[in-house]
Amino acid sequence: MASDPRTIRSIAVTAEDAVSAYEASERSATRPVLRITPPFNGRMRARLHLPGDANEGSEAIHLRPADLFDPERLPPYPEPADTESEIRDDPDLDYSTELHHDRHVERVEEWRERARGAFVETVELDTSEGPHRIEVKVLGR
DSSP states (O other): OTTOGGGOOEEEEEHHHHHHHHHHHHHSSOOOEEEEOSSOOSEEEOEEEOTTOTTOOTTOEEEOGGGGBOTTTSOOOOOHHHHHHHHHHOTTOOOOHHHHHHHHHHHHHHHHHHHTTOBOSEEEEEETTEEEEEEEEEEOO
């Protein structure tokens, strides 16, 4: 049946979509998801989506970005205050707004690279028939 999510064996998601969704959920009130839309089949694509638009489908599956990452391997998202402390604690550096900005951009880029290596291999979908485990295939690591 095309509306039965238990027919899904794997999902493909781009690393960029998943990392961006996770990052947005960490740094803003935005709650993006990775959405899988019917008709369902063995291999599906999960795409970045902002819930609440007029085209919401009742049968679509929404995955939280955090569900696609292994919490043991995913470093904490860098906070601007931590970057500022790092600069101020270094006796060889003089704090400036530009240095803070540049250093924080570097920390976020480092985090994004490490996040690309922290994907889970499987994820569990909640279905009306109970949990259903599927493989996660990451594109564009």
